[in-house]
Amino acid sequence: MFRRLSLRSGAPLCVSARLGLHKLASVKQVTSLHPKQMQSILYPFSGVESSLHSSVDRTPFNLFQPSLEDLVKAEKLFCSSPSHKIDYFISAERMDHAPLLKSPEVCFIGRSNVGKSSLIKALFSLTPEVEVGVSKNPGHTKKMNFFKVxxxxxxxxxxxxxxxxxxDFVDMVEPYLYTRKNLVRTFLLVDGSVGLQEADHIALDMCEETRCPYVIVVTKIDKCGKGVLLRNLLSLHDVMKTEASSCFPQPFLVSSLRYLGIxxxxxxITHVTGSIILKDTAEITKSQSPPETTEYRSPPETTGSRSRAETTESRSRAETTESQS
Incomplete structure (x- = not known):
């Protein structure tokens, strides 16, 4: 459904004159486009909604629909300033090397080459001096990289x-998900052009075991046709309904290249970290209520973790070989 968007007169905007900013990095730049194009960038599900069969319930895909003013308010937190510095902080190879921080944390996990670093770079695009390593080679990120906002x-x-x-991926990540007390949300990335893979199922199981709230982000939505994307999206939604009790019901559609959904x-992110208060959060809060039991369980033994890691790697190799053949 098309939604009319407009900024009230005098609404503050995050405007930066820095060189190197993408032409669609800020809300102000997007609002200068044709209304239909602006809608598809800010709320990308609207671009595929019209192709859905009338029997498909659209509610889960539209739970988080903040106003244009809220988008602007959130954007300001991604603009660095002398009193609000945004930058890479530190890297850690093991959980015992991770810094002890008081601020809320969000973490991004996903298959190698799912576009995770590219997405983070797009999120930080209003502060281009933040260095986010992006590589064409899968598995470029080898450590936990912390960025302070x-x-x-x-x-x-x-x-x-x-x-x-x-x-040691599982030995590195699983303890973090189990024990990081200031972790408020995990963002699990899934490639929209290929859909949910076996390795993603294992990662989803890991998120479910920790019972820490997480959300699924569907990447690379510009890399496939609308029919393929819808098929993968509906298949993913079925899994979310039947297997994901700790997952926010709405998958987020993004394209780091075209800035869709960024x-x-x-x-x-700013909402779940408590950084901003949205105008109307009643429906959102209701849909993302935590599970009845929110206590962390003890991490599984190392042997089980290693078995999970070996299974993930072997299945991903098979998927990669199949996609290249």
Whole structure:
């Protein structure tokens, strides 16, 4: 459904004159486009909604629909300033090397080559001096990389799992998910052009075991046709309904290349970290209520973790071989 968008007169905007900013990095730049194009960038599900059969319930895909003013409010937190510095902080190879921080944390996990680093780079595009390593080679990220967003929150870029992942990936990531007390949300990335893979199922199981709230982000939505994307999206939604009790019901659709969904995801991050208060959060809060039992369980023994890592790697190798044949 098409939604009319407009900024009220005098609404503050995050405007930066820095060189190197993408033409769609800020909400102000997007609002200068044709209304239909603006809608598809800010709320990308609207671009595929019309192709859905009338019997498909659209409610789960539209739970988080902040106003344009809220998008602008969230965007300001992704703009660095002398009093609100945004930058890479530190890397850690093991959980005992991770810094002890008080600010809320969000972490990003996903298969190797799912576009995780590219997405983080797009989120930080209003502060281009933030260095986010992006590589065409799968498995580029080998450590937990911490990025501080002022005093508001910390974003953690996890190593990719599966093909060419660090051998100790599970031993590195699983303890973090189980024990990190200031972790408020895990963002599990799934490639929209290929859909949910076996390795993603294992990562989803890991998120479910920790019972820490997580959300699924569907990447590379510009890399496939609308029919393929819808088929993968509906298949993913079926899994979310039947297997994902700790997952926010709405998957977030993004394209780091065309900036689809980037502004919406920024707003969701600032919302779940408590950095901003949205105008109307009643429906959102209701849909993301935590499970009845929120206590962390003890991490599984190392042997089980290693078995999970070996399974993830072997299945991802098979998927990679199949996709290249």
């Amino acid at each position: 002022g005093k508001a929150f910390t974003l953690v870029d996890m190593p990719g799992y599966g093909y060419r992942a660090p051998k 502004h919406l995801l920024r707003c969701f």
